[in-house]
Amino acid sequence: NAGVTQTPKFRVLKTGQSMTLLCAQDMNHEYMYWYRQDPGMGLRLIHYSVGEGTTAKGEVPDGYNVSRLKKQNFLLGLESAAPSQTSVYFCASSYWRQAITGELFFGEGSRLTVL
Amino acid sequence: KQEVTQIPAALSVPEGENLVLNCSFTDSAIYNLQWFRQDPGKGLTSLLLIQSSQREQTSGRLNASLDKSSGRSTLYIAASQPGDSATYLCAVLTQGGSEKLVFGKGTKLTVNP
Numbered sequence: 001n002a003g004v005t006q007t008p009k010f011r012v013l014k015t016g017q018s019m020t021l022l023c024a025q026d027m028n029h030e031y032m033y034w035y036r037q038d039p040g041m042g043l044r045l046i047h048y049s050v051g052e053g054t055t056a057k058g059e060v061p062d063g064y065n066v067s068r069l070k071k072q073n074f075l076l077g078l079e080s081a082a083p084s085q086t087s088v089y090f091c092a093s094s095y096w097r098q099a100i101t102g103e104l105f106f107g108e109g110s111r112l113t114v115l
Numbered sequence: 116k117q118e119v120t121q122i123p124a125a126l127s128v129p130e131g132e133n134l135v136l137n138c139s140f141t142d143s144a145i146y147n148l149q150w151f152r153q154d155p156g157k158g159l160t161s162l163l164l165i166q167s168s169q170r171e172q173t174s175g176r177l178n179a180s181l182d183k184s185s186g187r188s189t190l191y192i193a194a195s196q197p198g199d200s201a202t203y204l205c206a207v208l209t210q211g212g213s214e215k216l217v218f219g220k221g222t223k224l225t226v227n228p
Contacts, residue, residue, distance in 0.1 A: 004158075041220070043159075044218075090159070103161050104149070104159075105161070
């Protein structure tokens with residue numbers, strides 16, 4: 001009964017380092033999303049995917065890259081981390097277009113600190 | 116650009132009280148509106164989803180209403196309990212373009228025993 005699993009849950013990076021956040025879902029969902037949550041800003045969409053092999057930019061895509069090589073996994077990469085990327089990152093998934101089914105399932109978040 | 120506002124930012128009530136959380140949005144061209152609950156250090160859990168053609172949805176002690184023309188939604192919690200303490204977020208799925216879900220900043224609810 002895993003749902004949406006994010007790894008790692010916590011990470012501290014130095015400015016300029018790179019890292020990858022992994023999101024895995026076991027619900028056979030087509031759509032997957034990466035959000036960041038910052039105090040006073042709410043959740044903002046970084047990138048999303050409408051199916052295996054596809055990716056698209058969200059509201060705040062700069063400084064991030066994503067890949068969806070397998071349907072169940074959605075990776076978020078930071079090539080050169082900056083302090084402005086200190087945030088809590090959430091992955092979410094949905095079976096089909098939110099306009100049709102609506103329901104979104106979230107992971108528990110990955111807290112990233114960039115020094 | 117769609118903007119979602121939630122008022123108040125924080126609310127503290129005694130156990131047993133009925134309460135209303137408010138959400139407003141600027142663009143009425145929406146597919147649906149969702150209410151989420153977020154516990155400290157956790158992800159979001161979907162509570163209720165209202166399609167644009169609906170007026171309200173109910174789940175247990177929760178009732179969400181939608182007035183699309185005025186750009187408002189309310190989440191009514193009946194007989195509040197300490198376990199209801201959490202941050203409640205509303206999110207609107209706007210039509211057109213990327214069908215982007217826009218979140219409000221949330222209302223932090225504390226229910227005191």
